[in-house]
Amino acid sequence: MSVRRTLPQKERSLIGAWCFCDHYGPDDVNMDVAPHPHTGLQTVSWLFTGEIEHRDSLGVHAYVRPGELNLMTGGSGICHSEVSTPSSSVLHGVQLWLALPDAHRDAPRDFQHHVPPTVSVSGCAVRVFLGTLAGSTSPVRTFTPLLGAEVVLPAGSRVEFEVSPSFEHGVLLDTGDVSVEETVLSPGSLGYVGTGRSTLTLSSREGARVVLLGGEPFGEEIVMWWNFVGRTHDEIAAFREEWQAEGERFGRVQGYPGDRLPAPALPGGRLRPRGNPA
Structure with missing residues (x-):
């Protein structure tokens, strides 16, 4: 595999x-x-x-x-x-x-x-399996503040998510092409965004599927x-x-x-x- x-x-x-x-x-x-x-x-x-x-x-x-x-x-x-x-x-x-x-x-x-249900944000399909994003909250219990979601972006899309400034985030590109803010990710790569941001912007020219991860820095x-x-x-x-x-x-x-x-x-x-x- x-x-x-x-x-x-x-x-x-x-x-x-x-x-x-x-x-x-x-x-x-x-x-x-x-x-x-x-x-x-x-x-x-x-x-x-x-x-x-x-x-x-x-x-x-x-x-x-x-x-x-x-x-x-x-x-x-x-x-x-x-x-x-x-x-x-x-x-x-x-x-x-x-x-x-x-x-x-x-x-x-x-x-x-x-x-998780699928919610639509700016034409993108979002499934939140942990934490909260785009008004959707997972009931699954965790021991630290976290975010986990699948986001499917159609071709030509651009979406801005409100996120917690106390979180750092990772964006894993599964298929297609995606830019995190203005940084283009290569296929299969994980883009990192540090704390201090209240929004996170994703865009795609040809369409993409990503996994969005986030959480407060672990500190241990x-x-x-x-x-x-x-x-x-x-x-x-x-x-x-x-x-x-x-x-x-x-x-x-x-x-x-x-x-x-x-x-x-x-x-x-x-x-x-x-x-x-x-």
Whole structure:
């Protein structure tokens, strides 16, 4: 599968609490991701094409479909599997993670599903799956102020959104062409806009689909490795050891016909926090 990891990268580790963005497909592929663990984060699944079957150690059995949000809270520990369904010949979407603030990073396991309505703004189709934009508010609970939305711009369109000046924003270009303010994004790239703006302007010559992410700067250092978000190297190493030992922290996925995914070896040096440049 073609995967573009637009976050984290050298230039930027977080946008608000958004700490991970994998932009994948479209690819004709059968996906089978065995049960694997998470800590200290929420996973946000958003599809453009295809269908994925989700099972987790909370006991949830659900499906990820285009235009529908699935948000899973890992907190102190969870594991889940992801398998494309037989009806899915092509997969195309984004997999996103949200870092949990220190006060809530041991939150209990949770799963939320939401189908956002489509609203029209200056001829653009907007689906708000987290936070508030263009008068549309998602009921999905998060632990920090956030924004997540899909915006489809027709050819020749220009739209100005009112946004919170306390938010920083990222604009991921999925298909077509788009300019953020006056900066043209290349296909598959993520444009960053810092805090202090009360409006955000997008325009497209030939039409585009983008994912708009936003949030208040996170303000905490995090350590990310494999599927874990923590605060120190030793904490991550302990998570890995407990997963390998099949400890109770992560629970078990029922109904997946196969083995769990083993953790890779830790790197030779100590893991360091991911910071953002000024």
